[in-house]
Structure formats: C-alpha cells, structure tokens
Amino acid sequence: MSENQAPNQPIRFSLPSKGVLAEDSLALLSRCGLEVYKPNPRQYRATIPGVEGLEILFQRPGDIVSSVRDGSVDIGLTGLDVVMEHSVPEDPILILHDELGFGQCKLALAVPENMDSVTSVKQLINYASTLPQPIRIATKYPELTTAFLKPYALQYHLITSEGTLELAPSIGYADMISDLVSSGKTLQENRLRMLPDGVILKSQACLIANFDSLENKPKAMEIVRLLLEYLEAYIRGKEYTALFANVRGQSREEIGTRIRSQHVISGLEGPTISDILSRSGDTNWFAINIVVRKDQLFQAVNELRSIGGSGVVVMPVNYIFEEEPPRYTAMLKAIQERKNNKG
Numbered sequence: 001m002s003e004n005q006a007p008n009q010p011i012r013f014s015l016p017s018k019g020v021l022a023e024d025s026l027a028l029l030s031r032c033g034l035e036v037y038k039p040n041p042r043q044y045r046a047t048i049p050g051v052e053g054l055e056i057l058f059q060r061p062g063d064i065v066s067s068v069r070d071g072s073v074d075i076g077l078t079g080l081d082v083v084m085e086h087s088v089p090e091d092p093i094l095i096l097h098d099e100l101g102f103g104q105c106k107l108a109l110a111v112p113e114n115m116d117s118v119t120s121v122k123q124l125i126n127y128a129s130t131l132p133q134p135i136r137i138a139t140k141y142p143e144l145t146t147a148f149l150k151p152y153a154l155q156y157h158l159i160t161s162e163g164t165l166e167l168a169p170s171i172g173y174a175d176m177i178s179d180l181v182s183s184g185k186t187l188q189e190n191r192l193r194m195l196p197d198g199v200i201l202k203s204q205a206c207l208i209a210n211f212d213s214l215e216n217k218p219k220a221m222e223i224v225r226l227l228l229e230y231l232e233a234y235i236r237g238k239e240y241t242a243l244f245a246n247v248r249g250q251s252r253e254e255i256g257t258r259i260r261s262q263h264v265i266s267g268l269e270g271p272t273i274s275d276i277l278s279r280s281g282d283t284n285w286f287a288i289n290i291v292v293r294k295d296q297l298f299q300a301v302n303e304l305r306s307i308g309g310s311g312v313v314v315m316p317v318n319y320i321f322e323e324e325p326p327r328y329t330a331m332l333k334a335i336q337e338r339k340n341n342k343g
Contacts, residue, residue: 010055011213011220013075013227014067017044017058021205024102025077028205032230051226053219062086065208068093074213074220075227081107081180081203085141094214094334096207096228097327101235103205105182107141109198112169112176113191121197124176125154131175133157138165138174141200145178148200166190207231214335228328233319240317241297245288245309246276255286255307262303264296291317 015036016022026036029048036056038046046056059067061082067073069092080098087093111118118127128135134155139145142160149156159174166186168174180203181187181194207227213220243265249255252273259271265288272289288309292300301312 010053011075011217011223012055012057012067012073013077013223014057014059014064014073015077016061016064021061021079021103022058025205028100028102028231028234032234034227034230051223054223065093068208068210071210071212073210074217075207075209075224077205077207079103079105079203080206081105081141081144081201083206083208084201084203085144087143092211094209094211094331096209096224096331097231098204098206099235100205100207100231101238103203105180105203106194106199107144107178107201107203108181109137109145109195109200110177110179110181110187110192111195113193115176119195121152121154121195124195124198125152128155131155135176136174137176137178138168139178140165141178144200166192209331211335211338214331215339224331225325225328228325228331229321230319232325232327233321236320236322237317239293240291240320241294242315242317243288243290243292243297243300243304244313244315245304246311247286247288247304247307247309248284249286249308250284252286255288258307259288259290262307264292264300265290265303265307291320 015025029036034048034051036046037049038056044058046058048054048056057073059073061078064073064076064078065082065086068076069088071092077100080095083093083095109121109124111124115127118124124135134157136157136159137145138159138161140160140162142158145158159168161168165177165179167190168177169192170190177192178200184194187194209220209224214224247255249258252275255273256271259265259273265271274287274289275283276285276287278285288304290300297314304312
C-alpha cells in the first residue's frame with residue numbers, strides 16, 4: 001500500500017481534467033454504464049454511483065501518470081504518449097487497456113514544406129549532413145524522440161519546449177519538430193509536413209494502474225475488473241450488430257445447415273434458431289438470431305435472403321461480455337510475472 005494513502009481510503013481513479021480527452025473520457029464511461037457524477041463543475045473530485053469505494057479525481061494527463069506511479073492514485077486514464085514519455089525502468093505502472101478508441105494521434109517528425117528534398121528519415125540524415133551545425137528539433141517528447149532516432153546516424157540537437165511547437169521553424173528557434181499529429185490540419189496551417197516513416201508512436205487514450213495497488217488492495221482489483229468488464233464489453237459491442245429474421249424450413253437442423261453454408265451469418269459461435277408459434281398453426285417457420293460485424297451487415301442481410309430469410313430486423317449490440325475479459329487475464333499474468341521477477 002502506498003504511503004500516500006490511509007488504510008481505509010477509497011480507491012482513486014484519475015481522469016483528465018480538461019480538453020477533448022476529458023470530454024471523451026467521461027463520454028466513454030457514461031456509454032459503458034459508468035457515468036461520473038460531479039455535482040459541482042469546480043470540484044476536482046467525483047463519484048460513479050453504484051461503484052462503492054471508488055473516488056474520481058481530475059488531473060492533468062502528465063500528473064495522472066505521476067500520481068499512478070507514486071501510488072497516490074490507483075488507476076488512471078490518460079494518453080499513451082504521456083505514459084511512454086515518462087516511463088522509467090521497472091515502472092510500477094501497468095497499462096491495462098491501450099485501445100480505448102479515442103484520443104488517437106501520432107507522435108511524429110515534421111519538417112517545413114520548403115525543405116523540398118526531405119521526404120523520409122534517410123533524406124533528413126542526408127540533409128542534416130550538409131548543415132554547419134546539428135539540426136535542431138523542437139519537442140515536448142525528448143525521451144521518445146531520442147529513442148526513435150538512436151539507430152540513425154543523425155546529428156541533431158533537441159530543444160525541449162512546452163509551447164506551441166508548430167511555430168518553432170517559422171520563428172527560427174528550431175529547424176523541425178517532433179510533435180503529436182491528429183488530423184494534420186495544424187501542420188498544414190503552419191506549412192509543415194509529417195515524414196511518413198518518421199512516426200515515433202501511435203497513441204490513444206489508455207487505462208493504467210499501479211502494480212502495488214493491484215497486488216495489495218483487493219478492492220482495487222475488484223474495481224479494475226469491473227472497469228475492464230464494461231470497457232471491453234462495450235468496445236467489442238460497438239463492432240457488432242444483432243440480426244433477427246424469419247425463415248421457413250423443415251427443421252432447425254435443416255435451417256442450421258443452410259446457415260452454416262454461408263460465410264457471414266454463422267455468427268460468433270453459431271446461430272440461435274427457435275420455433276415460431278405461428279397464429280396459423282404453420283410449424284415450418286423458425287426465428288433466427290445472429291450477431292455479425294457491422295462492416296459485414298449488408299453481406300449478412302443478402303445471405304439471409306439467399307436462404308429464404310424475411311422480415312430482417314437489425315438491432316444495436318450494447319455489450320458483448322466474454323467468459324473473462326482478455327485484458328483482465330493479461331493483467332493477472334503481468335502481476336504474477338512481476339512477483340516472480342522480484343523473487
């Protein structure tokens with residue numbers, strides 16, 4: 001247990017305090033059925049009704065990483081880029097989920113548009129070799145940028161800045177930048193372009209936790225499992241849709257054979273086929289219930305039609321719960337490996 005927490009203190013879960021990452025974090029939790037209740041917008045504490053023993057805190061993304069690392073916070077939601085930039089050897093931070101589906105961006109090298117001869121890292125090296133001094137790179141991510149450039153024979157000088165990096169080349173205090181890129185619009189507006197092979201890290205929002213909290217606090221483990229259950233079930237559910245249709249046939253087995261002959265409508269584990277209690281007494285009608293990927297919906301409808309399906313109804317899938325969340329299983333494995341390494 002962290003020295004910063006009292007024995008009976010609630011489990012702490014930190015979320016971003018402002019900006020798009022904050023808004024999307026709250027929206028995701030709400031869609032997962034874990035809506036954050038914050039009665040006073042000026043407060044930096046909140047709760048999730050129904051999750052007993054959990055306190056929500058609001059911090060800057062970088063502070064979330066620091067707080068989870070020192071154990072004053074048990075769980076955090078922040079950008080993967082921040083986590084990786086501030087990682088340390090034998091880091092007490094465990095990444096629980098790194099594909100939450102928002103906050104997507106790339107940490108990448110970008111050069112001025114007028115640097116015509118530079119369209120790759122190799123060409124950047126050639127260009128830098130013609131300069132009288134090392135090429136200057138402005139960045140907020142010195143650790144990740146240094147690690148990326150280490151294999152290259154590039155003579156460079158990093159300028160760490162917390163300001164607006166896109167202005168650095170135009171006002172002359174750097175030759176190029178290493179920065180986060182989402183749509184690329186900001187780069188274009190400042191006459192910069194990203195090097196296609198200069199992507200240092202693909203990032204998005206991620207869920208992290210303190211190893212010691214998971215090992216020593218049963219309540220923390222319980223809450224993390226709940227979070228992973230709902231997050232994984234919701235994120236997986238977004239990719240699928242449910243279809244219901246009526247099909248005439250001689251038996252469920254005969255209809256099942258027809259369905260299995262198709263590519264898409266065999267479902268996740270197989271179709272659900274049930275009898276229809278027809279008003280007319282016709283016993284040759286059956287109901288089919290299947291789950292398919294959303295990007296296969298049109299093909300699924302055509303396949304249902306091809307086997308005699310009619311009245312196809314499409315319904316959203318809110319959650320798909322596995323027997324056990326895969327990332328929860330991965331977490332248990334990581335905890336056990338850490339214990340083994342400690343000896």
